[in-house]
Each structure stands twice: as C-alpha cells, then as structure tokens.
Amino acid sequence: MKYTILLLLLTTALSAQIPCYDMEILRPLGTEDYPPYRTVFSMVYAQDGHLLVSGTYWDVPVMKLEFWVAKMTVTGQILWENHEPVTNSIIARAIQIQEDLEGNVVAAGHVIFDYTIVNDTSQILLRKYTSQGQLLWDQFFGQQVIREENSDLIVCNDGGYAILGQEKHFGLSEDYILLIKTDSDGQMLYTRKFGESPVEHGRSLIEMPNGNLLIAGNTWSQFEPQDQFGHGGMLLLLDANGQLLWRKKDPNNMNAAYEKLLLDDDGTFWALGQIGINSANDGDLWLVHYSPDGQIISDFVYGGTEDEYATYMMKNLEGGFYLFGISNSDNRDLCGNFGEWDAWMIQTDGAGQMIWQANMGGVEYDVITHGVPIPGGLITAGHFSPPFFPDTIPHALIKITDLQMLDSVVVDTTLCAGEELVYFPDIPCGKVKWGNAGALTLKYPGEHIGEVKNGKCKADFIFRAHFDPCSNEDCVRMPNAFTPNQDGANDVFSPIIICGDVDQYVFQVFNRWGQLVFRSDMASGTGWEGQFNGADSPSDEYVWQLSYHIHTSLYDEWRKQSGGVVLLR
Secondary structure: OOEEEEEOOOOEEEEEEEEEEEEEEEEEOOOOOOOOEEEEEEEEEOOOOOEEEEEEEEOOOOOOEEEEEEEEOOOOOEEEEEOOOOOOOOEEEEEEEEEOOOOOEEEEEEEEEEEOOOOEEEEEEEEEEOOOOOEEEEEEEOOOEOOOOOOEEEEOOOOOEEEEEEEEEOOOOEEEEEEEEEOOOOOEEEEEEEOOOOEEEEEEEEEOOOOOEEEEEEEOOOOOOOOOOOOEEEEEEEOOOOOEEEEEEOOOOOOEEEEEEEEOOOOOEEEEEEEOOOOOOOOEEEEEEEOOOOOEEEEEEEOOOOOEEEEEEEEOOOOOEEEEEEEOOOOHHHOOOOOOEEEEEEEEOOOOOEEEEEEEOOOOEOEEEEEEEEOOEEEEEEEOOOOOOOOOOOEEEEEEEEEEEEEEEEEEEEEEOOEEEEEOOOOOOOEEEEOOEOOEEEOOOEEEEEEEEEOOEEEEEEEEEEEEOOOHHHHEEOOOEEOOOOOOOOOOEOOEEOOOOEEEEEEEEEOOOOOEEEEEEOOOOOOEOOEEOOEEOOOEEEEEEEEEEEEOOOOEEEEEEEEEEEEOO
16 A cells, blocks of 8 residues: 655755845846947946946947946936947947046046957047036047956046056057046046056056055066966055055965955955966955955955856945856856856855855856945846846846845655655745656655756755655555455465565465465565465465565665464365
C-alpha cells in the first residue's frame, strides 16, 4: 500500500536570501527602431528637486550622436532638453552634468571630429546652460584623444569647474590623467597632466573640505620597491592650484582599479572599484573607506564566482550607499545570472555592510549607469536586454523601490518508507518551480532543488527528503493467511516490499516441526504456493522468516522479521 501526503507548509531553516523589489519604468528613452534614442551617462538633483541628466541624443536617420542635456521630473516627464549640434562633430557625449552655485547647468564630455582606426581628433567640451536649458557658451580643451569613459566634472567651492579627463597618444600606448580647472565662465585657470607609467587613468574627482582635489583611478606604474608591476588602484591629492601633494597605491592589492569617490560627512572618503582584475583571481567589487590622509580604515569585497566590475556608487537617504556594477557570476551569492552580463546593485549601511543585493537583466549585456536616491529606493537609468525589458525599450529611466531581503528556505523532512509526498511551496514575494511543475512529488530520498523567482531575481529552494523505515512493518508487509486454491486471489504467500530502498532479501517458511518447506530470494522473486516436495501442504499454521537489506542515505543494514501465516484450503 502506498500513502500520499499533501504538504502545504513545512518548518524551514535559513539558507540564502531572496531579494524583493518593485521596479517601474518611468520613461522609455528610445530605441534604434523608434528614434530619438537617448542614453543617460549622468544624473543629479537640481535645487528645485527635478532631475538633471546628460548623455547622448541620436536621431537614427541622422548617423550622428549629439551632446544631450535635459531636465526631467522625478516621474520622467521632460521639462526641457538641449541637443544643440557641435559643428563638424561625429560623436558628442555629455558625460557629467552639474548645477553650479548660481543655478545654471554645466556639462562636460567629449567630441570626436574625425575618427579612424589608428587616430582621431577629440577634445573635451564644457557647456554651460541657463536654468531653462538655453546654451550660453562652449569651451573646448585639449588637442589629443580624451578618453570619455568615467571622466568627471565638479563645481568647486570657488564657483569654478574642475574637469577630469584622459589624454591618450595613439601609437605610443600612453594614457595620461588630465585635470582642467576653469573659472565660472569656462576660462582655463590651469591644466595639469599626471602619469609616471605608460598607462594611467583618472576615473573620479572630489573636492575635499579644505579645497584640495582628490583623484581616484588606476595605474600600471611601480610606486615602491616592493611593488610588482601590475594594475593598481591609485589616489592623487592635489592642492587648489593643482599641485601634487601625494600619490598612493595599495601595494597589497596590485590588481585593482577605482571607479568612483564619495566624500563622507566626517571628512573621510570612500572609493569604489574592483579588485582581482587582470589576475588569476576573478574580479570582485571593492569598497574602501579612507581617512583624509589616504590611510585605509576598512574595506569590503563583494562578488561571486566570476568577474564583477564597478560602475557607480551614491549615498542613499538612509545613511548608507547604493553600489552598482556588472556581474558575470552565476551562483547563489548573486541570486543567479540571467544572461551575458547582468546589472548588479548592492545596498549597504553607512559602514559598508551589505543589506540588500540583486542581479537585474536579460539575455545580453545589462547595466545601470547612474542614479539618485528617493525615499525607500532610487531612480536610475540603465540599459537592459529582453526579456527583462522588451526590445522596444532597452534604455529607460527606472524607479526601484521596496528593497528588502526575503529568506529563502532549506526544507528538511523525514517520511516513512512507502509514503509519497506532494509538496506545494508557498513563498512570499517569490514563486517556486520544480522544473516545469508547480509542485514537487517525492518518492525517493535525496536533495531536490527548485527555483524561487522574484521579479527578475531567482534563488535556489532546497528540499531535503529523508526516508526512515519507521518500523519493520512500514517497510515490509506480510499477509497473515493465504488460500492456494488457484482461484486467482491470495494464492501465493510472499513478502510485500513497500520500501524502494530494499535491494535484497531471503525468505523462508517452516512447518510446525521446524522443517524448511520453502525458500526464495529477491533475485528469484517467487512466493510459496503451499506445496512441499511436489505435494500440497495441509491446512495449518506455518512460521516464516525474512532477512532483508535496506540501503538509504540514513541506513545501510540487514534487518530480520518473523511471524506466522495460516494456510487455508
């Protein structure tokens, strides 16, 4: 006999965690099929509470990327936008945007005028707009190629602007950090170039409380004799005139790079980057807390089994941070992987301890480029592939709220052998699937792994089933009588094995004088038909003995049973 048990709720134990969040598309930013296409590189709050965004504007029939700035409401409505063409340009990108002390809007980026595989003529562009988006002036800087990614722009306390860029010399394999300081009219006050190795990159720039300027990036130079020649995160502190005060790299973490700096309220600062890149180890996100003089206070490493790279960080309204990156990991630490590279978001407390995290993405490359905090979450811009977003809106302004971690579960249960369990899991803010089924049917012991899906994230749901014989009778059933009269009912006396884990047995029957009248085993599978030496045995009570071997994850042993049976004719 088989017993079926329906379970709707089982005691659970903490295992992994399931991220729970709500995501809303505030504004699609266009596609290549439905122009114009807008890409956001930077986003900040204006003094009036609206959003200032910068990036590129591409009206697809015109094969030209334009320098784009806009003001939007926090619900995604465009109040004004400006993508005034740059004369003779092929590509123009507004990488960073800020509101200055007078309420005007400034944006910095780069413009490429003539592009070939081995050379191009590119300059840094600084543009200033009125608070209503009218262009006031252009200022161009530099004669060499200025690398566009992760360049920075800040409004200084003196009302001027500081621009962090990159100077690259084609054919020489040389990259230098470029710092440009201007007054409020964009007139250059000074320009500084830094580089002690063939390749150095500046990624982020902040102004310290005393007016000094701090740059974070990476270098291939060898700072100290104990350094190995490798890729290291680098900090440069400059005075207000751009003179170098100190230059530091952590000699213990050669394969690292910084992407973003944030100044804390107490004068310390945080640097987000990646560690383990360009090495035998897989890259992880690296958050470092520094004292004002550049000494490490604490650091945190986040990551999975494959590579993670940092893209951005910002403060949230709860006193902690939001960290952004891209992840190629596919394990439970990062709640799965949905495609080639996923956007990865982490929420920490003010000390850098992780509170919440989630992978977000489709089947291709996904990234969150920038964001601003709102109560209970953030507004961000990103590029997502289907099926996370439909292919008609790969790039969008997104609102993410209700960030919380839900405990996923490991369920352990023990059933008597022969019982069949049908389990219907009920997980808040998540759905569990076992393959294509919504329920798990258990007939055998072992570990069963389902999938908990929550929005765009998923985690494992682990169900461990242990089967216990519970008693000898629960594993083997023996009739107490049989009638070998060839009527097709109860003609044969044999063990009824209900445990799928019984793999051997020896079965014997004795008459009242102890004489063996029948013997069989599991290999033969035969039962006693009430005969001895070719003749029918008389109606009487007989004694049986059974030895059987049971093999489970809990048991690997021989067991014995005995009893009586009545032969009726």
